[in-house]
Amino acid sequence: METEKEIISIKELIFAIVICVCMTVMDFTAFPAVLFIDITVSDITPVIFTIMINQWIVIAISVIAIRILCPQLFRQIGFNNFKSGFRSFWLPILILTVGSALAFSLGLIGYYNYTPSVEKIIVEGLIYYIGVGIIEELYIRALLLNIIERFAHKTKYSTLIAITISSALFGIGHIFGMIGQNALTIVCRIIWTISLGIIFGVIYKKSTNLWLAVIAHILVDFCSVAFCFVSPATFTIPTVISVAILYLAIALFLLWKYYFRKPKNEMSIKQ
Secondary structure, three states, rough: OOOOOOOOOOHHHHHHHHHHHHHHHHHOOOOHHHHHOOOOOOOOOOHHHHHHHHHHHHHHHHHHHHHHOOHHHHHHHEOOOOOHHHHHHHHHHHHHHHHHHHHHHHHHHOOOOOOOOOOHHHHHHHHHHHHHHHHHHHHHHHHHHHHHHHHOOOOOOOOHHHHHHHHHHHHHHHHHHHHHOHHHHHHHHHHHHHHHHHHHHHHHHHHOOOHHHHHHHHHHHHHHHHHHHHOOOOOHHHHHHHHHHHHHHHHHHHHHHHHOOOOOHHHHHHH
16 A cells, blocks of 8 residues: 655645645635635524635645645645555544544533534534545645655654654644633543544555545544534533543554554564
């Protein structure tokens, strides 16, 4: 699955950094859609439409920019090897998805106090997260991870370093959505976000297929549909602890399996 690394040129590296920064700023600020999108439908949170439309604007622009300005990097994004990658990672993805669905839905028992419209469930609970999965995998895994790996390419553990740092930044980037929550919830959510970053990073680099990581990301986000039935959205202590433990366990397992476990032939030689 994993192919030999192609070192991107300095010119492409600079373009990649610029694209990554622009995508991040546009995603966080909802620019340019915030300037002209103001849609209200049923009980759907109005800002959701602004964010959704902005996501697809940014995705379209960034893919075109990467394709034109960073052809080497575009090849590394990987749209091949999906079947082989799926065979390797279907079980971790299944455990991740089922575990998330159970933790979120069961953890909110006793807190369900709202009956959302069908439109809200479809838009906020499903469609919205398709854009989230694609855009975040584009600028975190396809761009940031590869940028860091390029800077560390002379080291033996360049990919591991890139996965770790990009995942840490992925976790830090979600802190803004945790403001106002209690300390334990914030710590657990940071742990689970960093762990997800590691999981998606390993899936992407080992399968060389970004779409496998995108699908895993979207499936996990779909599990948040349970929050459509709670107002205001609440993270219960059992939920945040169980999810943090689950994600961390899967992340550590994948790191051990693909980056720390010694090959059997190497072990036999030493013996």
